[in-house]
Amino acid sequence: MPLPRLLVLSLGGTITMTASASGGILPTLGAAELVAAVPGLAEVAHIEARSPLKVGSASLTLENIASVAAEIIAGFAQGVDGAIVIQGTDTIEETAFALDLLVRDERPVVVVGAMRGPQQPGADGPANLHAAALVAVSEAARGLGTLVVLNDEIHAARFVRKAHTALTSAFVSDMAGPLGLVAEGRVRMLARVARPALPALEAGTGTLPPVALLKIAMGDDGRLLRAVPELGFAGLVIEGAGAGHVPAAIAESVGEVAARMPVVLASRTLAGPVFERTYAYPGSEIDLLGRGVLCAGLLTGVKARLLLTLALAGGWDRAALASAFAAYG
Ligand code: ASP
Numbered sequence: 070m071p072l073p074r075l076l077v078l079s080l081g082g083t084i085t086m087t088a089s090a091s092g093g094i095l096p097t098l099g100a101a102e103l104v105a106a107v108p109g110l111a112e113v114a115h116i117e118a119r120s121p122l123k124v125g126s127a128s129l130t131l132e133n134i135a136s137v138a139a140e141i142i143a144g145f146a147q148g149v150d151g152a153i154v155i156q157g158t159d160t161i162e163e164t165a166f167a168l169d170l171l172v173r174d175e176r177p178v179v180v181v182g183a184m185r186g187p188q189q190p191g192a193d194g195p196a197n198l199h200a201a202a203l204v205a206v207s208e209a210a211r212g213l214g215t216l217v218v219l220n221d222e223i224h225a226a227r228f229v230r231k232a233h234t235a236l237t238s239a240f241v242s243d244m245a246g247p248l249g250l251v252a253e254g255r256v257r258m259l260a261r262v263a264r265p266a267l268p269a270l271e272a273g274t275g276t277l278p279p280v281a282l283l284k285i286a287m288g289d290d291g292r293l294l295r296a297v298p299e300l301g302f303a304g305l306v307i308e309g310a311g312a313g314h315v316p317a318a319i320a321e322s323v324g325e326v327a328a329r330m331p332v333v334l335a336s337r338t339l340a341g342p343v344f345e346r347t348y349a350y351p352g353s354e355i356d357l358l359g360r361g362v363l364c365a366g367l368l369t370g371v372k373a374r375l376l377l378t379l380a381l382a383g384g385w386d387r388a389a390l391a392s393a394f395a396a397y398g
Pocket of ligand 1: 081082083084124125126127156157158159160182183184
């Protein structure tokens with residue numbers, strides 16, 4: 070049997086970073102060097118390695134990820150069996166969710182990184198990349214959309230989040246747990262999540278509509294909120310407190326912004342659904358939804374922002390936006 074074909078695209082991140090002359094680590098390694106450093110990888114798949122970017126992942130843009138998605142879609146059209154994206158862990162949850170929205174294929178897309186650089190004791194990059202390759206070629210991972218593999222755990226793009234700055238166990242899926250694990254070189258899926266059947270989303274090649282993300286804190290007086298429409302944003306995601314709440318004093322301003330652009334309400338707790346029908350006080354979820362705000366469902370703020378950006382790029386109307394977010398509820 071011929072080996073499966075994998076497309077590996079590297080964008081940078083700690084997994085690629087080596088010591089710089091002036092101190093600290095910088096992204097220097099490309100996909101081919103990373104692949105060559107993993108014992109046993111050549112027996113897992115025939116790998117085509119490319120390195121479109123070498124950056125810290127906080128500098129990645131949705132436009133970058135759209136072009137990665139296009140490269141993966143082209144690779145699938147040419148018959149690759151799976152794809153791996155290597156990048157920094159800081160924004161893996163966003164890249165994974167954006168790819169999940171943009172690449173609608175049965176074949177696995179796996180996003181991977183490392184918490185320790187290749188020159189640190191206990192570097193986790195090679196093990197993570199090996200596990201990612203096993204998942205990307207595995208039959209069991211087909212149909213699950215984009216997955217994130219670190220620390221031998223397999224996470225769904227819609228649930229995964231980086232929850233620690235340092236530990237190799239930094240990645241969690243608070244609402245569902247990991248979908249599976251890699252042990253003894255074998256991929257074991259423990260659960261499957263169906264991807265919502267959304268209309269196709271395409272990012273195109275131009276600049277995407279800017280969507281703001283605003284986290285609400287105690288005593289927020291609304292001045293940032295009221296500035297959003299004047300700053301040229303096309304949409305806004307609010308991370309409210311608890312189940313989706315803002316101070317009563319700014320509830321009216323939320324409604325005024327929602328009259329000018331789509332506003333989506335997420336929760337700064339990062340786990341659990343945004344409520345829709347429990348609290349009735351000014352600034353509560355019932356109040357805000359009544360003022361025209363859309364509910365992010367189970368999506369965190371950063372993920373709701375990506376869905377809203379791509380949906381606005383596609384020209385979706387309010388009803389289409391509402392049903393897309395409801396699909397994640
Ligand atoms: N700490 C990051 C990482 O794990 C840096 C980055 O996201 O680029 O790769």
